[in-house]
Amino acid sequence: MKILVLGSGAREHAIVLSLLGEEAGHDIQAAPGNAGIALDVPVVALDANDPVAVTNHAIAWGADLVVVGPEAPLVAGVADELREQGIPVFGPGKAAAALEGSKTFAKRIMEAAGVPTGRAVRAGTLAEATAAIDEFGAPYVVKADGLAAGKGVLVSEDREAAIAHAAHWLQHGSVLVEEFLDGQEVSLFLVSDGHTVVPLSPAQDYKRLGDGDAGPNTGGMGAYSPLPWLNDTFGSEEAFTREVVETIARPVIAQLASERTPFIGLLYAGLILTSKREGASDNGIRVIEFNARFGDPETQVVLPRLASPLSQLLFAAATGTLGTVPAPAFSETSAVTVVLASENYPDTPITGRPLGGLAEASSLEHVHIAHAATRTADASDASDASDGSGDTLLASGGRVLSVVALGTTFAEARTRAYDALGRITLEGGQYRTDIAARVAD
Ligand code: AMP
Numbered sequence: 001m002k003i004l005v006l007g008s009g010a011r012e013h014a015i016v017l018s019l020l021g022e023e024a025g026h027d028i029q030a031a032p033g034n035a036g037i038a039l040d041v042p043v044v045a046l047d048a049n050d051p052v053a054v055t056n057h058a059i060a061w062g063a064d065l066v067v068v069g070p071e072a073p074l075v076a077g078v079a080d081e082l083r084e085q086g087i088p089v090f091g092p093g094k095a096a097a098a099l100e101g102s103k104t105f106a107k108r109i110m111e112a113a114g115v116p117t118g119r120a121v122r123a124g125t126l127a128e129a130t131a132a133i134d135e136f137g138a139p140y141v142v143k144a145d146g147l148a149a150g151k152g153v154l155v156s157e158d159r160e161a162a163i164a165h166a167a168h169w170l171q172h173g174s175v176l177v178e179e180f181l182d183g184q185e186v187s188l189f190l191v192s193d194g195h196t197v198v199p200l201s202p203a204q205d206y207k208r209l210g211d212g213d214a215g216p217n218t219g220g221m222g223a224y225s226p227l228p229w230l231n232d233t234f235g236s237e238e239a240f241t242r243e244v245v246e247t248i249a250r251p252v253i254a255q256l257a258s259e260r261t262p263f264i265g266l267l268y269a270g271l272i273l274t275s276k277r278e279g280a281s282d283n284g285i286r287v288i289e290f291n292a293r294f295g296d297p298e299t300q301v302v303l304p305r306l307a308s309p310l311s312q313l314l315f316a317a318a319t320g321t322l323g324t325v326p327a328p329a330f331s332e333t334s335a336v337t338v339v340l341a342s343e344n345y346p347d348t349p350i351t352g353r354p355l356g357g358l359a360e361a362s363s364l365e366h367v368h369i370a371h372a373a374t375r376t377a378d379a380s381d382a383s384d385a386s387d388g389s390g391d392t393l394l395a396s397g398g399r400v401l402s403v404v405a406l407g408t409t410f411a412e413a414r415t416r417a418y419d420a421l422g423r424i425t426l427e428g429g430q431y432r433t434d435i436a437a438r439v440a441d
Pocket residue numbers: 118141143150153155178179180181182185207217270288289
């Protein structure tokens with residue numbers, strides 16, 4: 001198959017690597033990709049958010065399938081345009097992508113579908129927001145309504161900080177004040193062709209910047225998969241995913257289909273498992289958010305465990321035939337990924353600094369690197385950034401790369417991941433040291 005992958009992050013690198021690993025052998029391109037992806041497949045310099053540019057390229061190249069990585073092209077209508085031109089595309093149209101792009105829309109769909117989620121109040125003014133903040137009490141949860149690149153959510157014990165966060169995001173639109181949900185978080189990816197829903201294996205993401213969940217929220221600093229502790233509550237991973245499919249995913253997919261906005265692509269359910277305390281009314285699985293695309297960095301740990309072809313799954317979803325392909329299979333392997341971020345991430349990351357040790361790190365057994373924000377140094381860079389060989393890599397954004405390691409146990413995978421990270425140099429680079437520690441004993 002000729003497969004065009006849109007995006008330029010570690011998630012897209014993970015998708016490319018998974019497709020490349022298939023026996024069938026595919027012709028793959030990424031647009032715009034990054035310096036790491038370019039080491040594996042040809043990259044095309046086009047604006048992934050431009051529906052016409054993407055569609056023209058897909059037609060000219062003869063793409064059999066387009067896989068949309070990030071949310072921005074979805075919200076920009078790239079999938080709609082491709083579908084209009086008859087090109088199979090994995091990714092929802094603009095209207096269904098509002099499940100991620102608008103938290104108000106997501107709440108309405110969840111309510112209509114009877115899906116369990118936290119109570120929320122939408123506020124358009126600071127007075128409304130403050131009243132809701134005081135009604136719910138601490139810990140406070142305040143969210144920007146629209147896309148905010150992972151920066152729109154504040155969870156804090158500090159009332160003044162909650163009000164300040166609301167005041168900031170009210171300049172850009174409305175905000176949601178939400179009930180605080182206490183419990184373990186799970187990211188579950190569900191593939192849909194608009195009607196049928198197929199779950200992948202769950203992962204856990206580390207959203208906060210620092211060890212022990214200290215510091216601000218980020219796009220995600222690490223992840224692991226599978227989640228052995230799910231067995232304690234649900235008996236098995238299958239029992240858990242079945243419950244999510246039945247009580248959350250299927251009703252949401254059916255609701256969107258009934259509103260003539262079918263969801264074709266990856267429904268990412270961000271869940272909190274509130275404690276199943278005896279007598280408590282608020283226990284069980286709750287949705288914190290939906291995304292309309294694969295998660296980053298969870299994809300980096302879920303796809304390496306996928307033991308059946310990714311392309312078959314995505315193509316079946318794109319062509320409305322998901323019910324006819326075998327359910328995805330996963331290996332028992334423990335997968336861990338740790339994100340290396342630039343100094344000052346997530347505020348104003350310092351970029352343009354050279355990366356070292358990548359070849360050595362990625363040559364370690366059962367370790368690979370998914371690049372996120374890397375580029376090759378050129379003549380315009382400081383001479384100390386380029387060694388003249390033309391292949392010096394520079395960090396070009398906040399989350400720079402994901403080190404991915406596999407093992408027969410989490411302890412083994414963790415050791416490998418941190419061994420690899422120890423060989424990578426980036427001035428001011430930061431990473432968490434506790435990724436998957438809780439499952440490694
Ligand atoms: P979101 O961008 O909506 O996924 O939120 C980012 C993070 O904030 C989540 O991964 C949770 O850790 C936390 N969070 C969001 N909503 C809630 C909530 N209602 N209760 C507790 N934590 C939350």
